[in-house]
């Protein structure tokens with residue numbers, strides 16, 4: 001019998017409040033896909049390396065400005081072990097982009113195949129430095145599988161099907177701007193689509209206002225202003241035209257994270273201290 005797909009939402013880290021919004025903290029909203037004993041992750045958050053030596057690896061400046069909470073219990077490794085899952089069961093990790101708060105956890109799952117947009121890996125490898133890219137987090141041993149442009153479309157947007165078991169239908173949806181190859185990750189659950197929009201927006205209340213203000217964090221970390229704003233326009237259009245077919249969430253909106261986990265009957269007991 002084919003094992004069934006089970007999906008959990010979690011945060012693999014916590015950061016400080018997002019300025020000019022009502023968030024008390026920022027989640028690092030990630031997804032755990034269970035297919036029998038096999039586990040596939042969507043984004044990996046900070047890992048045990050960062051939690052063990054934050055000052056050296058993340059630096060005092062980032063720790064202070066982003067309010068990164070040092071708590072190893074929040075890492076993917078510990079959160080999976082708390083569920084009785086061993087690192088070897090994690091076979092694949094799909095990533096929205098390669099900033100340090102999304103791929104720190106890769107190190108804890110050295111055997112997993114890491115699925116990423118080709119442009120994102122090219123940008124990471126280029127000589128143009130981006131602050132949140134941390135070269136120590138990946139190595140030539142990281143098993144990347146890259147995806148370039150295709151003719152595929154998903155609700156009118158370009159898309160790239162990710163090579164995963166048939167039961168898990170996952171597509172990278174280019175949403176550039178935050179980084180050069182940033183993608184949303186769409187997946188189907190019980191016939192209905194969800195879109196993890198990564199860092200293409202930070203606060204669902206602020207970013208989709210008619211004349212959305214620029215939030216300090218999204219401006220500070222954007223790679224390309226024009227692409228970022230065009231991405232927001234695409235997401236706004238999706239929300240208007242397909243809200244009954246697509247559920248959307250982003251990485252760092254704590255209120256959104258709390259409502260996603262509570263609405264699914266999976267409240268996150270570990271982050272109660274941040275509310």
Ligand SMILES: [Zn+2]
Pocket residue numbers: 099101102199251252
């Ligand atoms: Zn981020």
